[in-house]
Amino acid sequence: MKDGFRTRMSLLHTWAGLILSGLLFAIFWTGTLSVFDKEIDRWMMPHTRIHMDTARPLSVDREIIPLLAERAEGAKAWTIVLPAERRPFLTLAYDSAKSHIAQRNSFHPITLEPLPAPNTRGASNFIYPFHHNLTLRQNNIGALMVGIASMGMLCLLISGIVIHRRIFADFFTLRLLRGFGRANLDIHNLTGVVLLPFTIVITLSGLMIAHLIYFPKAPDAVFAQLNPPSVTQERPKSKVREASRKREQDVSSENEDEITDAREGSRNSPARSRFIAESQGRVRPQAIGQPANVAAIAPMIAVTESELGQGAVYMIRVSNPGDAGGVVALRLNGDNSVSQNIDNRRFSTATGEELAHFNSSSTTNVFNFIAGMHYIKFKHWPLRWLYFIAGLGACALIATGLLHWTQARNQKQGSTGFNVSFMNAHNIAAITGIISATGAFLVVNRLLNNREQFAGISSRDLEVYAFFGVWLACLLHALIRVFLNKQHGYRKAWAEQCWAIALIAISAVGLNWITTGDHLLKTLFTHTYWPVATLDLVLVTSAVMAIYAARKLSVIRES
Known part of the structure; x- marks a missing residue:
């Protein structure tokens, strides 16, 4: 019975590898490059090769808000992404008041001169999306294919554990001078054993963070009987779809929050809106129709960073500027933590009064940690390089597995x-x-x-x-x-x-x-x-x- 089980696992390992390994190699290859997607962007966008050590802190109220007031008149929302080491420029994004199409402008962090439009997708808008959706966005076909390949990868890893009798010995075996076939198999076994924790975690976390794509109706099971929060504002579906399409084309991976907002809107449902609001703290406040000036934002940032540390705020989103019901949401960076940080602080646009804190729950924090291990947002260069090397090792694991099957038959x-x-x-x-x-x-x-x-x-x-x-x-x-x-x-x-x-x-x-x-x-x-x-x-x-x-x-x- 034991031998029969191992034989069946061997067949599963062989066929899953032959069918899916080509796709898996492409996914792992682009995922490995995505570890340094922003650095590749700097190579592909020479005008963004800016030394942040010479930059000065920008005044949001005196320098940034006037730029938005000039360029984004009538917009229902402003987004300010402050300069950072891996993204060394100021980014301003806003929705056109009429078309709801996202506009996006980048500025030099020192002179505030507009940077030339990047006539490239770069790594953030091509290599990174290819990793998780193969650039096949229609009806999430690409994401579903990646999900199937990921489940196949888990089958390959588990079946590989079963069929290798010498799993601990393989850890210390590497015979590079014994001919190509022997060396190739040793590399396959060694990378499979050494990188087993990495490959399992990175594959499983990739499946988990895309759960709403694979199970889009899951929130309905919990929130079906509940009304969406009153602060959530729905837009006409045709305009939302167009906004979502435009955002996914133009917004880079450095702002997954904006992409997520667009995707959430494109699937507007009461249950989903309630789930997103409660689990991730993302709400869209409604305008109340009473004009009001935008209060100073610098004090809001100062209050937040006095509690959470200097530089804690990386994104500022102003909903309904110029309206008494507007809200300023300060989103916090996760540079110092593996866990993906989705906490935010919200203030009144008109008065500057603090309205609410959103601190994710313990359950959400577990999910955020799993997502953080996959997204690699943290600022830790040695660990980032370990991810890159491990990703290349996973590519070698897949490639040597394919070569082992063909090499044995080529010789026979x-x-x-x-x-x-x-x-x-x-x-x-x-x-x-x-x-x-x-x-x-x-x-x-x-x-x-x-x-x-x-x-x-x-x-x-x-x-x-x-x-x-x-x-x-x-x-x-x-x-x-x-x-x-x-x-x-x-x-x-x-x-x-x-x-x-x-x-x-x-x-x-x-x-x-x-x-x-x-x-x-x-x-x-x-x-x-x-x-x-x-x-x-x-x-x-x-x-x-x-x-x-x-x-x-x-x-x-x-x-």
């Missing part, structure tokens, strides 16, 4: 069958293909150099087209190489795509130098700027590793 069969040839091409496209596509995304960004459009196509779209176009080209290249020579074509395809990765990576570093003047010697030594220097170093390291792999593959193919 005289002429490779269709299924093995197909998996060879699949593996090449799934691994080197998406790496090449990511590099092409960066290269096109620097070639366009924040141009608004090229040949009538917006630059932000061209970058995405380049990503998927190169990925598709890698798949076609792999299919042609493998099926023209089923026995040895896959090795040639691997080698050629490794050369492509090296060329693309070096091109990205060179183009960054040419278009911005920020070469490695400058960003490392004379005008140190670590976000740009680190990405350039990662690209150079990737090129060196790709060249090494390509040369080794060429030697194997020729021998």
Whole structure:
């Protein structure tokens, strides 16, 4: 019975891996890059390469509010995102009074000069969303596919524990000089054992934080008989959907709160509104129709930070400015905690009087801690790098699992069958293909150099087209190489795509130098700027590793 159970787990492990590993590699790859999405943004948006150590504290009342009064007249809400180390610029967002379409402007934190519009999605608006919804937002198709893949990953991890008899011995076994097959399997076993806590936690937390996508009617089970809070304001559904669509296109991952607000509105229901208000403290106060001036906001921030510490406030949201019923909500950062901080303080817009505190419940705090482990909002660079390395290790775990299945069959069969040839091409496209596509995304960004459009196509779209176009080209290249020579074509395809990765990576570093003047010697030594220097170093390291792999593959193919 024991042997039968292990055999069934082995079959589950094999088939789940063959079906889902390509998608899982893409999810883990983009998730790993998202650990440093804001740093990649600095590389892709040169005008935001600002040294925060020279910035001064901004006066909300004397400097920021006048900017909003000038630009956001008649808006029903203002959002102010204060500059921070990983987001070194002031951001002002507001809804157009007529169309409810979110407008967004960025300003230099020292001069308050408007920054050029970023004609790129950057990592925050493409790589990060790809990680959790594959950029397939219609009816949450992409998020559902990611959820299915995540459940498959849990099955792979659990079945992997069952079928490996030597799980503790594998922790100390790594035979890199015993041939590719042996070394590949040892890397698979070692990463699977060492990273088991990480992969389980990151996969399970990803499923949990998307629970309202997978179970959209769950709040109805608890709140179906309750009325929504009186402070919640509903907008016409057609306008809400348009606002939600625009926000999800234009709002970066650094403001998930704004994205969440848009998504909540697009599914307006009494039960859901009550659930969001009580669990997350997000309410939309209604205007009462009595004009009033906006009270000084600086004292509100001072009161909050005297209790919670200097710099505790990172976002200020003013609902119904100019109305006596308006509310100023101060949202708190979570830089010093793993737990995602959703607490806020609310004040009257007209009088400055403190209205309410929202402190999340113990149950919500457990959820916030789980979400925080996945979102990685905390400001702790060593831990952030550990996440990045662990993410790369998870990618290696998935890749070596795929290679183990095909390598064993490539060696056994005289002429490779269709299924093995197909998996060879699949593996090449799934691994080197998406790496090449990511590099092409960066290269096109620097070639366009924040141009608004090229040949009538917006630059932000061209970058995405380049990503998927190169990925598709890698798949076609792999299919042609493998099926023209089923026995040895896959090795040639691997080698050629490794050369492509090296060329693309070096091109990205060179183009960054040419278009911005920020070469490695400058960003490392004379005008140190670590976000740009680190990405350039990662690209150079990737090129060196790709060249090494390509040369080794060429030697194997020729021998």
